[in-house]
Every structure is written in structure tokens, then in C-alpha cells.
Amino acid sequence: MDETLPWYRAMPPENRSWIGLVAQAGIAAFTEWFRHPDAPQAISTDVFGTAPRELTRAITLRQTVEMVRTTIEVMESAIEEVAAPGDESVLREALLVYAREIAFATAQVYAQAAEARGAWDARLESLVVNAVLSGEADEGAVSRAAALGWNSPEHVCVVLGTAPDGDSELTVEAIRRAARHAKLQVLTGVLGDRLVVIAGGDDNPLRVAKALIGPYAPGPVVAGPIVPDLLAATRSAQAAAAGLKACSAWQDAPRPVLADDLLPERAIAMDPSAREQLVEEIYRPLEEAGSALLETLSVYLEQASSLEGAARMLFVHPNTVRYRLRRVTDVTGWSPSDVRSAFTLRIALILGRLTNGDPQS
Incomplete structure (x- = not known):
């Protein structure tokens, strides 16, 4: 191995020693089996048991296959020397059988290691997702996410919906396939009846939700707003959770829907962040733009969105x-002529007046 395997020469002495012990154990096990072929124990029993579990992380599966191949080749080259006259073919056939069993044993060792790592990763990912959803995300959660391959993308959002019935692992794997196709990074998990996805790598939350919507069960799917990093993802998760709770109030809501498009329903459902957002992003800018805009918008909405009716009430030209x-639209981003936007603006006006505590404002 030292002559033919460059990676073996580059390894620390401790690991090379363990590999040597594994090779010796394999040859000894073959010798014992060849002497007693009817023994009940498996051919490959304890071949890899001499090595510590950490060795499977230090040596890749490809390297292990090369190690086994080299050992088998050395044993084959010695058949003519060690076999009794006339038994060379018998010994060669036995070695072939043994090599097959060693190959199965190698696959089993690495499969078990992969299963253990997969189970550990799933628990780690569940901890991160739960921390974000519960508002407890900290640097520890960021470190755990990094261990899972999260590369701290600049744009992060949370998508929430109902988890389908059946195996949650299949659902999670379906999310990962969709994320790979959309070139997104994801941390995901099924928490109760909710399928939670923390997605990074795209600055459009609606596009993210549409790319990942396939594995969700029928029902509303809500995308939280874009935030800069995983630590801020709690804000996106809370908005998405509030939107999912309030989505039943908007029967014609699209699927998926943005949490920000559900601001009026969330505000009525007593979501404090939605109330604050409506006041700060709609009412305050209108208030700062002058009383004329607030008064005109209020009268227009009260007059069933009639330009002529509002003009008569205000004693101005239509x-x-x-x-x-139009100025209201420029200031707030919401158009009073659109039915849905008008509803949002009306709720914002009500909340703004309540916040001011002035019934005449």
C-alpha cells in the first residue's frame, strides 16, 4: 500500500497503523475460515471491528476499496507459495468468495456510518428549524447550520404550509430535490402538521415558494419576507406563521401567498408586527405627506371608491x-382603485387613527 497508494503515504502514522491492523485481521479471518469453512460465523466477522469508528470518517469509501483491492492482490500473488501442491485453484476460488464477502462487509460498514450521520444531521437540522420558528435562533444555531452545509446566503426567507401525510423523510427529501433544481439552499423539517422550509439564495420570496411548493399538502402556503441572514430568519418565520393562521380569512388568496399580502388579515387577527407595519409603512408616510392625502383617501374609501362622490365631499375637481x-399610490405602494389594496389602506387608516388616539385625525 505504501508503494501504490499515495493517500496512504500521506496519512498520519496512527491511521496507517489502524489500516495495517485491518488488513492483518482480514488475512487472519480468511485463514481461519479456510481451515474451518463450516463454521457458523460470517466470513467477514470482525474484520473491520479492529479499527475505531473514527477511521470511517478519516478514510473514504473509495480509499477503503483500494485498500481491500491491494490486500486481495497481495494474497492472490502468494497463492502459489502457500497452497499445497494441486490446491492452488481451490485456494484461488476460496479467495474470490472471501473477497466478495469483504466487499459486502465494506459496503455495510459505510452504509451504517452514513445512516448514523444522516440521523444525526436530521436531528441537527430539526434543532435549527425549531430555533428559527420559535424565535430562539442564536450563534449556536448558525454553527449547527454551517455543519449541515449552510453557506450563509445573503437572502433568506421562510416558507410555511401543511405537511402531507406519510413519511416525513420522503417529504424532506422532495423539498431538497426541488431546492437543488432551483439552486437554493434549504434547511427543512416537519414540525407537527407544518412543513417548514428556510430557503436562501433568492431575493424573491414568491419565486422561492413557487419553486418549493410541490411537496406541500393542499392548503395555504405562505412565504415570509426576505431577511439578510439566518439570525434574522425568525422575523420571516413569524410573519409566515401569522399569515398561515390568518389565511383562512382571505378565501381567494393565491397559493402560494406572501405574508405581506396578508397584512390586513394578520392585523385583524391581532398580529402586532402586522399592525405596526401597516401604520409605519402606510399611515405614517401619508401623514407626513400632508393632511390632504389622508383626507382624500379617507373620503374616497368612504364614498365607495367614487371619484365624483369624493370630489363633491371635498369641494374639489375630480x-x-x-x-x-396617484400620490397615495406613489407614497404607499398600494393603489386605492384596486379592491384588495383599498381594503389594506382602509385597515391601515383605522389602525393609524387608533394609534394616534385622535378621533378627528
Whole structure:
């Protein structure tokens, strides 16, 4: 091995010593089996038992196959020397059988190691997802995510929906396949009846949700807003959770839907962050833009979205009302002429007045 395997020469002496012991144990096990072929124990019993479990992490499966191949080749080259006259073919056939069993034993060792690592990774991922969803994400969660291959993408959002019935591992694997196809990084898990996905790598939460929606069960799927990193993902998760709770109030909601598109329903459902967002992003900018915009918007909404009716109430020309409503759209991003936007603006006005405590405002 030292002559033919470069990776073996580069290994620390301790690991090379363990590999030597494994090779010796394999040859000794073959000798014992060849002497007593009817023994009940498996051919490959304890061949790999001499090595510590850490060796499977220090040596790859490819390297182990090369080690086994080299050992078998050495044993084959010695058949003419060690076999009794006339028994060379018998010994060669026995070695072939033994090599097959060693190959199965190698696969079993690495399969068990992979299963153990997979189970550990699943628990680690569940801890990270639960920390984000519960608002307990900290540097420890970031470290655990890094151990799972999370490369700290700049754009992160959380997508929530109902988990399908059946094996949750299959659901998680389906999410990962969809994420690979969409070139997204994901941390995912099934928590109760919810399928939670923390996705990174795209600055459009609706596009992220559409890419990952396949494995979700029928029902609403809500995407939280984009946040800069995993530590801030709790904000996105809380918005998505509040949106999922309030989504039943909007029967015609698209699937998937943005948590920010559910702001009025979330506000009515007593979500404090939605109430604050409506006041700070709609009412305050209108208030700062001048009383005319607030008054015009209020009258327009009260007059069943009629330009002429609002103009009569305000004693101005309809074109003035039209201009002011365009200004409302420019300031808030919500158009009073759209039914859904008008509903959002109305809720924002109500909350803003309640916050001010001034019934005349």
C-alpha cells in the first residue's frame, strides 16, 4: 500500500497503523475460515471491528476499496507459495468468495456510518428549524447550520404550509430535490402538521415558494419576507406563521401567498408586527405627506371608491382627487382603485387613527 497508494503515504502514522491492523485481521479471518469453512460465523466477522469508528470518517469509501483491492492482490500473488501442491485453484476460488464477502462487509460498514450521520444531521437540522420558528435562533444555531452545509446566503426567507401525510423523510427529501433544481439552499423539517422550509439564495420570496411548493399538502402556503441572514430568519418565520393562521380569512388568496399580502388579515387577527407595519409603512408616510392625502383617501374609501362622490365631499375637481390618489399610490405602494389594496389602506387608516388616539385625525 505504501508503494501504490499515495493517500496512504500521506496519512498520519496512527491511521496507517489502524489500516495495517485491518488488513492483518482480514488475512487472519480468511485463514481461519479456510481451515474451518463450516463454521457458523460470517466470513467477514470482525474484520473491520479492529479499527475505531473514527477511521470511517478519516478514510473514504473509495480509499477503503483500494485498500481491500491491494490486500486481495497481495494474497492472490502468494497463492502459489502457500497452497499445497494441486490446491492452488481451490485456494484461488476460496479467495474470490472471501473477497466478495469483504466487499459486502465494506459496503455495510459505510452504509451504517452514513445512516448514523444522516440521523444525526436530521436531528441537527430539526434543532435549527425549531430555533428559527420559535424565535430562539442564536450563534449556536448558525454553527449547527454551517455543519449541515449552510453557506450563509445573503437572502433568506421562510416558507410555511401543511405537511402531507406519510413519511416525513420522503417529504424532506422532495423539498431538497426541488431546492437543488432551483439552486437554493434549504434547511427543512416537519414540525407537527407544518412543513417548514428556510430557503436562501433568492431575493424573491414568491419565486422561492413557487419553486418549493410541490411537496406541500393542499392548503395555504405562505412565504415570509426576505431577511439578510439566518439570525434574522425568525422575523420571516413569524410573519409566515401569522399569515398561515390568518389565511383562512382571505378565501381567494393565491397559493402560494406572501405574508405581506396578508397584512390586513394578520392585523385583524391581532398580529402586532402586522399592525405596526401597516401604520409605519402606510399611515405614517401619508401623514407626513400632508393632511390632504389622508383626507382624500379617507373620503374616497368612504364614498365607495367614487371619484365624483369624493370630489363633491371635498369641494374639489375630480381630477384633483385623481391626482391625490396617484400620490397615495406613489407614497404607499398600494393603489386605492384596486379592491384588495383599498381594503389594506382602509385597515391601515383605522389602525393609524387608533394609534394616534385622535378621533378627528
